[in-house]
Amino acid sequence: MIEVENLHKSFGDAHVLKGITTSFEKGKTNLIIGQSGSGKTVFMKCLLGLVVPDEGTISYDGRMFSKLSGREKRDLRQDMGMVFQGSALFDSMTVEENVMFPMDMFTQQSRSEMEDRVNIVLKRVNLIDAHKKYPAEISGGMQKRVAIARAIVMNPKYLFCDEPNSGLDPKTAILIDNLINEITKEFDIITVINSHDMNSVMEIGEKIIFLQHGIKEWEGTKDEIFKTDNKAVTNFVYSSELFKKVRQMYIEERN
């Protein structure tokens, strides 16, 4: 379990995170939603240890990040997988080399063992014929799948995804969502996703955290988000006519 306690972060005068407390459970897909500038990315960077919080604690299965030594932090990071918004694949490496990179760096496996593992994870993300291609030669959806493959190749305990659907067509976006959700269940890991995409909220959001102006405004499941009276959440989630109608239908069905 990832436990976050009273997290604060400021950049100069801007108080970006104002005392966030929450937890993320094993085997669940957790979504962090909120408007641009609400603090989602900073919150995720704090979870990843890329930004040091001013106050508060983050613990990973009892290991408090701020109290770990440099070596222990590096070891913990090997339990993390991250899918970046722009995929962040290494341009100079092929798809196969990108996926193999963490294993090459941190394990003593032979080349053939690593190739076998790469084949397994690339097959898992439905990428079979792209091994020798460079990131620039494949589509955005394929790049996202390579990024997911790279993130899971070391069997991480924690998977983080920053806007995994951005820039993708709706069909590919749903495929990526479902893939992440399936992997979460299959490997029994903790998945935390930063998202703007309301389709993702409705499809895979087992736990949803809504941030506004650096405060955790609301927390609940995808079923609870239909029923909530919280004005800030309803204004954000049901800002489009389509989702307003979906909510109306859901409430009518329930009644």
Place this chain on the structure above:
Amino acid sequence: MVREVFKKPTKWSIMKSLILKEIDELIYGSMGIVIFISIFMGGVVAIQTALNLTNPFIPKDLIGFATRQSVILEFAPTFTSIIMAGKVGSYITSSIGTMRVTEQIDALEVMGVNSLNYLVFPKIIAMFLYPFVVAIAMYLGIFGGLIANILGNHSTSTEFIQGIQLDFIPFHVTYSFIKSVVFAFIIATVPSFHGYYMKGGALDVGKASTTSFVWTSVVIIITNFVLTQLLLG
């Protein structure tokens, strides 16, 4: 930054391949421009010296002497370094800067890789071969001077070669190599700093490359002054 760069690499076998890749990119990849510039630079020095020798009492072997001194003391180590600051320096800044903009550096950090060590250390080690480039620049600069001298019919090749051998002080070559090692370190680190700590988007990568070239040149010129004062003053 420097402490992180010189920490023990995560895996030496990967570091070795990175160093070889950087040697190919930074050193071998720069040979063409260095060879081209050195020959013409030496040629110009020889022509200019010859054209200024209007007094018949000044011996003609002064052309070879002046070419040797100019090339060994200044042109090969310093002028070549300024060119390298433009070619290699902007490559380093833009490649690391692009990795920063596209979150590839964050990806390395999240994986638990010391990104400064992974990206900068191989470049520094590769640049320690830079004195060899300077040695080639010295040789070709003087050779270019000889060719220009013969083609321009300024003096005989014997006179030019006599000039090259005249009052030769071996320490001048050592001084030049000391400078080139220091410049190599500057060429590897200043652009890396500008690339690694840049903020913004694609446009800012271009700006960072320009800024890095300016600062690398400034640092090289100031260091050149200080080293000359310390070693020859």
